[in-house]
Structures are given as structure tokens and as C-alpha cells.
Amino acid sequence: MHSLIRWAPLAFVRLVVALAAGILTYLYGGEKLPELWPWLLGGFFLIVFGQWWAAKCGSAGANDAIGLLALAVVFLAGLTSAQLATESRRLDHLSQLTSPVEFYRAVVDENPVVRPATYATTLRVSAVRVGGRWQPAVGGIRVSVPREDGVAAPLYGEVWLVRGQPAPAKAPLNPGEFDYRRYLAYHQIYHQQFIHPDQYRILAFLPPSYVRAVSLRAARVLDGVFRRYVTAKREYAMASALVLGLRDDIDQETKQAYANTGTTHIMAVSGLQVGLLFGLITWALRRLFGAAPGFRYWSAGVGLAVIWSYAFVTGCSASVLRAAVMFSFIIVARVTERQSTMYNTLAVAAFVLLCYDPYLLADVGFQLSFLAVLSIVYLQPRIAGWVDFREIAARRQRPWQSRPVRHLWKASGWAAEWVWQATALTLAAQVATFPLGLYYFHQFPLSFLLSNLVAVPLSSGALYVGLGLLAVTGITHVIGALVPAFASGLDVVPRLVAVVLENIIWAFNEYIFWIGRQMPQALISGIQLSAPQTWLVFGVILLLLIFLTAKRLAWLGLACALLGVFAGSRAWAAHRISTDEELIVYSIPRRSVCGFWQGAAADIVTVDSLPLSETERTYRIVPGSIQRAARRVSYYQGWQAAPVPARLQAEDGLVLVVWRGLRLAFVTGYLSPARQPWPVDVVVLRRNARVRPAELAAVFGKKPPIVFDSSCRSWYVARQDSLLRAAGFHTHDVTAQGAFRQRPRQ
Structure with a gap:
């Protein structure tokens, strides 16, 4: 009974833990389970029967048993909800089609991500044409459209008619690479397609949600305000990201600087911005109208209206909606004066969100948001209680001191207390979130405290000034429309506010870059956690x-x-890694790249003698290096510069390499008919090598696998693969099947 009383205020904490456990069980191994909803209905009937039976017998033990049964049913509800939310199980899903798709009709389901050469967005399919007949279908497709003259960016709500067959999303192609296929699956997207401008036509504008369509339109209009008044490009990009959550114009250098100092959260509209807005509204209303009748109720209404209005004008993004739901429950809990803890309030918010979308549990932002808030609620008061600077300053004051001196002590105590409270908050948030930072981002910035103590207050001020700029611009436009004679003169007001905003953003940008320059060793990177x-x-x-x-x-x-x-x-x-030796032929579009791994050291050779770009290294090579906890990774352009212990021969487009007893042949051009047989373990075909199965068999035999590296064209691989397989060879296409991996002979 004692345990029940102790847990009574945390009822929803228990429920959300059970629900999350069910969802996790499905995500990690429940895909092949049969339909679960009949079992869930049976569980509900058992609870009803158990309640009747417990009321009849009046036993405390029976109530405990019913409580455990209820948790088991909630666990099953988590499993069932995740199963029902999985679109790929539906019979009319794209993945269930057995015939090729000729055309499909789909709606643009999100704002495009602007990349250097493409627009990326998601299409939601409503119908497909198969075998000359249209039929209903569902499915998400991640598409890319080239950024060319005359090609407009996709708009949320556009209905497209697309020609061609979408391909299933690819699994990771290289060791340790980010599993983009799983990430898409968590968002109910199982296919990808690159669409050329002549492959699609816009049929209509029918957004899945008109509210969101108007919201995205409002965000673009407000972005135009920042684009007009904030003249510096970097400061404009940060203002748009900070206030509206639009990050397309932030350059890679700025993103990396914020990531290296642990302040990336500043660049996205999320719980921080919503919390700052909530705090400002609460403080202002209490100071101005705290004594007014019914303040508790109408101030809650104002708070809810402001939070959801802000969510609306920022495009109703997933992160801001999540934060809005969380703070809405906090407001409702306060106004109703429920005898509930903050943990229970957060649990209710998480429970509602997970019931709406079980796959939110796999969302990094969801995990970080709730863990950070939970950690702040529990730890921040305890850490802050270690020291009370206002009390220390009060003890330093003496009756004989002059009034300015006493005021100075009081002000210094207040300032030190504010810094300490901010420090406690930052430390509390890090305690619960740093394991996820290590797991997802493989790094930990030791400078996070110095960075956040300055950048967060400055960015908070920038948020308030940015919202003020939007409000002032709207007011001046209204006055200008009513009194046209004042229109030109009023424009100076938003310009002055924009100057303040630009300088604040410039200040915290420069501070972040300065921290990165002064503390280059403060970033611990390359951390691999399973x-x-x-x-x-x-x-x-x-x-x-x-x-x-x-x-x-x-x-x-x-x-x-x-x-x-x-x-x-x-x-x-x-x-285990220290004794591992492995050859890896990487899958990097249009490149020939080999890695010779010996434990935690590697020599990466670009066979085509062209250096890897920073993007190719970051996304294709580095994840595998982190996975191996590599201490040395060296890159070499061409065989001549590489210290690979090998004897090289170059003749007729053929390079022969012997590494750690593993014999490799790299064929680029053709094989001379006069070449003597050469036994090898692996044959790598490059750049559409002009070879025939008979020539390969005569020189290398049919035992070694034939590897098509990424420099081979798809049409060439398709033709040669069928010929080589028919001749009895084993083949491997790194573009379609992922990196080729081979260990030396022992």
C-alpha cells in the first residue's frame, strides 16, 4: 500500500513508461508480429472484468493485480499503436505492389530542403498506374529535384503527376554510415527517387492541411521581413533560423562552429524559443495585471494563444509543435491547480504525443527535449542550491558602509546569482542529454558551458528583438495603409530595430567563432557508443x-x-578491432576509393588520383573510422603516394596489388591477350573497363569475385553483371550492394 501511495502522483509516468516500452519493443523487433489489435481489445475487456471482480471481493491485492494488468495493456497498446502507424503493413502500400509503377499521383507533404544542386522534399502517394490501370495506393517517397533555371521549388500542397518507378530506400552503403533508410522508415517513407523536370507535372494545389499551408505561407512572408531589413547575409540567415526555424541560408562554416561549441539548439525553433516566449509572456502579464480579477484563467488563455500563434507563424514544424504541446499542458496544469508534479505533467504531454505518433519516440529532437526538461526540473534546483550568492553578498554588507557600497554588494550578488542559476540550468540539461549526444553525434564539446552562458542570453535577446521587428513592421504597414503620407517616414522604425537585431546576432556569432578559435582542443570527437x-x-x-x-x-x-x-x-x-585487418572498396558516387585497415589505422587510397571532398570524407569514410575508434586515418591520391606495402604493376590499364597476403587486381582499360595468367583474390573493375568474361577467366580464373566500383556506370554494370554471372563469376556492385569488404588470408 505504501508503494501505491508513493506512486499515486506519478500515474502518467508509469503509463508513459509502459507505452514507450511497447513502442520500443515494436521498433526493435516487432515487425513480424501478427495483428495485435484483437489482443488489445481482449486486454481492455480483461481490465473491465477485473475491476468488477475487484469491486466485488474488495481485496487490496486484487487492486494491485488490476494495476499491473493495466500497465501490461498499456504496453500492448504501445506495440499496437506502432504497428497500426506503420504504413508498409497496408495492402495498398507501394512496397506491396508486384508490378512496376508507370505513373503515380502524389502531394508534396513538406517544405523543400534547399541543397546546393537540388530541392529535397517528401511526396505522399494517393494513386498509381500499374499495367495501364489506376488504383489507390499509399506511401511516402523522398524525392530530389534539380535546381535549374525555370524549375521552381516544390510547394507544400502541390499535387504532382510523376512518371517512373520509385526505388526502395537504400541501406547504408559503407561501414558505420548513417542509416538513412531507417530514418526515413521512422517517418513512414520507404522509397526514394530523383525526378527530372520532364518527369513530373503539377496538377493542382490540394494541401493535406490548409492550416499548415497557410502557416508555411506566413513563415515565408515573415522571412521576407528579415530578408529586407537585415542586410548582412550571415546575420539574416541566423535571424530567420532563430525566430522562424528556416535554416536553408545558414552556411556550413556557421553550422559547424555551433556544433563544435554545443550551441546548435540556438539555430532551431524548439523548446528553447517557446520556453523563452512563455517566460516573457508570463512575466509581463504578472507584472502588469497580476492583481486583476480572474488573472489566473485569462492569463492562461493569453499564454496558450501566444504559444500556438507562434507555432503557427513558424510553419507548424514538428519541433515547435512538440514544445507547444508540452507548455500547453504546463499552463493547463497551473490554471487548474491540479495536485500534480511537473513529472506527471510532462508524462501527460509525452503520452499524448506518443499516442498521436508512436514513431516520435525514435525522433532525436523528442528524446533530447523531454530528457533535457526532466533533467532541468530535477537537477537545476539541486545544483543551484549548492551556493546562494545573494546570501553571500548580503553577509558582506555592513551598517557603516555607504549606500553605494551596499547597493554594489546587492547588485553583484544578484548578478552572480543569475550567472549561477544559468550555469546550473546548463549543467542540468547536459547531465541527461550528453549520452545521446555521444550516441548520435559522436562528440562532446567541453566548451558548452562558456558558449551557452553568453550565447543563450544574447540569442534570447535576439529572439525578443526579432519578434519585435516583426510586430513593428506589421504595425507600421497598417498605419502606412491607413495614412499613406506617413508610410515612407515610418519605415525608419523597423530599420532601427533591425540594426539592433543585426548587432546582437553579430555579437553572439562572433562569440561562438571566438570560442572555437580559442579552444580548438575543447571538442572531443570520434566517440563511438553502441x-x-x-x-x-x-x-x-x-x-x-x-x-x-x-x-x-x-x-x-x-x-x-x-x-x-x-x-x-x-x-x-x-x-577485437586491434587485431582486425580488412580491405574495403567504398561506395562513393563516381569515385574509386579503397581503404586498407589494420586495427585502428587505415590508409585510404583514391585510385583515380583525385582528392576526396570534405563532404565525401564526412559522410562516407568518417563514420566507419569512428566505429573503429580509429587513431590514424591517412588519405592518399593515387597508388604512387600511398605507403601501402604492395608491389605495383601498371600495364594495359591493369594495376596489381599485394597487401597483407591479399592479391588484388584493378582493371581500368582492357586486358592484353598476351598477358599471362595471374592468380588473385579480388578483381576490381573501374571506369567501365572494356573486358569480356573469357579474358577475365583466362587471366584471373573464375574463382575471385568481380567487384564493380562506384566509377562504373549503371548501364555498364547491368550489362556486364548478367554476362559475368552467366559465365560462372561471382559479382558485387558497390553502388547497389554497398562497400565490398574482404579480410586478408590468415
Whole structure:
């Protein structure tokens, strides 16, 4: 009974944990489960019967059993909701079609992402033409459209008629590479397609949600205000990102600087911006109208209206809607004066969001937002309570001191307390989120405290000034429309506000870049954590917090035990990798790249003698390096510069390499009829090598696998692959099947 009383205020915490556990179970291994909704209905009937039976017998044990049964049913509800939300299970889904798609009709479901050469967006299919007949269908397709003259950016709500067959989303092609296919699947997108301008036609404008269509239009109009008044390009891009969440114009250097200092959250409209707006509105209303009758109720209405209006003008993005829901529940809980803790309020918000979309649980933003808020609610008051600077300053004041001196002590105490409160908040947020930062982003910025202590207040001021600029611009336009004679003169007001905004943004931009220059070694990067290791880190943190609260050594012992398991797993992984040797022919579009790995060291050779771009390294090579905890990765252009222990021969477009006992042949042009047989372990065909199966068999035999590297064209691979397989060869296309991996002979 004692446990029930203790848990009574946290009812929704238990429910959301059970729901999340069910969703996680489905995400990690529930795809092949049968239909679960009949079992869920049966569970509900069991609860109803159990309640009747418990009321009849009046036993406390029966109530406990019903409580456990209810948690089990909520767990099953999580499984079922994730199953029902999975579009690929539907019979009319694109993945269930057995015949090729000739045309399909789809609607643009999101604002495009602007890339250097393409627009990327998502289409939601409503019908397909198969075998000359149209039929209903569903499915999400991630499409790219080239940015060319005369090609307009896709607009949310446009209905397209598209010719061609969308391809299933590709699995990761290189070791450690980001699993984009899984990421798309979590958003109910299972196909991809590059669409040329002559492959599609805009039929109509029928947005899935007219509210969101108007919202996106409003965001673009407001972005025009910043584009007009904020003249510096970098400051304009940051203003648009900070206030409206539009990040297309932020350059890569700025993004990297913010990532390296742990301040990326400033560039996206999320819980920080909504929280700042909520705090400003709450403070202003309390100061101005705190004594007014019914203040508690109508101020809550004003707060809700402001938060949801802000969500509307920022395009109703997923992150801001999530934050708006969270703060809405906080407002409602306050106004109703429910006897509930903040943990329960957050649990209710999470429960509602997960019921709406179970796949939100796999969203990084959702995870970071709720963990950060939970950590702040629990830890920030405790950390802040370590020191009270206002009390320290008060103790330094003496009756004989002059009034300016006493005011100086008071002001210094207030300032130090404010800095300490901000420090406590930043530290509290990091405690719960840093394991996820290591898992998803493989880095940890030690400068996060210095960066956030200055950048967050400055960006907060920039947010308020940016919203003020939008408000002032709207007011001046209204006055100008009513009194045209004042229109030209009034324009000076938003321009002055824009100057203030531009200078604030310039200040925190420069501060972030300065931190990066002054503390170049403060970024710990290349950290690889597996999912089980991440759970172990969370377990250690949780047990340490329990120990600090309960003051019992048993909890510290458990934390040390988990830490030992974590250290052992890291040591075992390092030992396993240290003895691993592997050749990797990478899958990088239009490139020939080989990696010769010996433990945590590698020599990466670009066979075509052209250097890898920074993007190719970052997305194709570096993830595998992090996965291996690499200490040295060297890049070489061409065979001549590479220190690969090999004997090279170049003749008739043929390069022969012997590495760690592994014999490799790289064929670029053709094979001379006079060439003697040469036994090898792997044959790599490059740049559409002009060879026939008989020539390959005569020189290398049919035993070694034939590898088509990424420099080979798709038409060439399709033709040669069928010929080689018919001749008895084993083939591997790195473009379609991913990187080719081969270990040396032992």
C-alpha cells in the first residue's frame, strides 16, 4: 500500500513508461508480429472484468493485480499503436505492389530542403498506374529535384503527376554510415527517387492541411521581413533560423562552429524559443495585471494563444509543435491547480504525443527535449542550491558602509546569482542529454558551458528583438495603409530595430567563432557508443542520482558495477578491432576509393588520383573510422603516394596489388591477350573497363569475385553483371550492394 501511495502522483509516468516500452519493443523487433489489435481489445475487456471482480471481493491485492494488468495493456497498446502507424503493413502500400509503377499521383507533404544542386522534399502517394490501370495506393517517397533555371521549388500542397518507378530506400552503403533508410522508415517513407523536370507535372494545389499551408505561407512572408531589413547575409540567415526555424541560408562554416561549441539548439525553433516566449509572456502579464480579477484563467488563455500563434507563424514544424504541446499542458496544469508534479505533467504531454505518433519516440529532437526538461526540473534546483550568492553578498554588507557600497554588494550578488542559476540550468540539461549526444553525434564539446552562458542570453535577446521587428513592421504597414503620407517616414522604425537585431546576432556569432578559435582542443570527437553502451551510461547516471538522494552505498555499488560493465565492453571492442585487418572498396558516387585497415589505422587510397571532398570524407569514410575508434586515418591520391606495402604493376590499364597476403587486381582499360595468367583474390573493375568474361577467366580464373566500383556506370554494370554471372563469376556492385569488404588470408 505504501508503494501505491508513493506512486499515486506519478500515474502518467508509469503509463508513459509502459507505452514507450511497447513502442520500443515494436521498433526493435516487432515487425513480424501478427495483428495485435484483437489482443488489445481482449486486454481492455480483461481490465473491465477485473475491476468488477475487484469491486466485488474488495481485496487490496486484487487492486494491485488490476494495476499491473493495466500497465501490461498499456504496453500492448504501445506495440499496437506502432504497428497500426506503420504504413508498409497496408495492402495498398507501394512496397506491396508486384508490378512496376508507370505513373503515380502524389502531394508534396513538406517544405523543400534547399541543397546546393537540388530541392529535397517528401511526396505522399494517393494513386498509381500499374499495367495501364489506376488504383489507390499509399506511401511516402523522398524525392530530389534539380535546381535549374525555370524549375521552381516544390510547394507544400502541390499535387504532382510523376512518371517512373520509385526505388526502395537504400541501406547504408559503407561501414558505420548513417542509416538513412531507417530514418526515413521512422517517418513512414520507404522509397526514394530523383525526378527530372520532364518527369513530373503539377496538377493542382490540394494541401493535406490548409492550416499548415497557410502557416508555411506566413513563415515565408515573415522571412521576407528579415530578408529586407537585415542586410548582412550571415546575420539574416541566423535571424530567420532563430525566430522562424528556416535554416536553408545558414552556411556550413556557421553550422559547424555551433556544433563544435554545443550551441546548435540556438539555430532551431524548439523548446528553447517557446520556453523563452512563455517566460516573457508570463512575466509581463504578472507584472502588469497580476492583481486583476480572474488573472489566473485569462492569463492562461493569453499564454496558450501566444504559444500556438507562434507555432503557427513558424510553419507548424514538428519541433515547435512538440514544445507547444508540452507548455500547453504546463499552463493547463497551473490554471487548474491540479495536485500534480511537473513529472506527471510532462508524462501527460509525452503520452499524448506518443499516442498521436508512436514513431516520435525514435525522433532525436523528442528524446533530447523531454530528457533535457526532466533533467532541468530535477537537477537545476539541486545544483543551484549548492551556493546562494545573494546570501553571500548580503553577509558582506555592513551598517557603516555607504549606500553605494551596499547597493554594489546587492547588485553583484544578484548578478552572480543569475550567472549561477544559468550555469546550473546548463549543467542540468547536459547531465541527461550528453549520452545521446555521444550516441548520435559522436562528440562532446567541453566548451558548452562558456558558449551557452553568453550565447543563450544574447540569442534570447535576439529572439525578443526579432519578434519585435516583426510586430513593428506589421504595425507600421497598417498605419502606412491607413495614412499613406506617413508610410515612407515610418519605415525608419523597423530599420532601427533591425540594426539592433543585426548587432546582437553579430555579437553572439562572433562569440561562438571566438570560442572555437580559442579552444580548438575543447571538442572531443570520434566517440563511438553502441546502443547497449548508451543504455549503460544512462543507468550509471540514474544510479548515481539515486545514491546522491538516498545516501545508500548499495546504489553507488550498483553504479560502479554498471560502469565496470561499460568499461569492459569498451575494452573488448578495442581488443577485437586491434587485431582486425580488412580491405574495403567504398561506395562513393563516381569515385574509386579503397581503404586498407589494420586495427585502428587505415590508409585510404583514391585510385583515380583525385582528392576526396570534405563532404565525401564526412559522410562516407568518417563514420566507419569512428566505429573503429580509429587513431590514424591517412588519405592518399593515387597508388604512387600511398605507403601501402604492395608491389605495383601498371600495364594495359591493369594495376596489381599485394597487401597483407591479399592479391588484388584493378582493371581500368582492357586486358592484353598476351598477358599471362595471374592468380588473385579480388578483381576490381573501374571506369567501365572494356573486358569480356573469357579474358577475365583466362587471366584471373573464375574463382575471385568481380567487384564493380562506384566509377562504373549503371548501364555498364547491368550489362556486364548478367554476362559475368552467366559465365560462372561471382559479382558485387558497390553502388547497389554497398562497400565490398574482404579480410586478408590468415
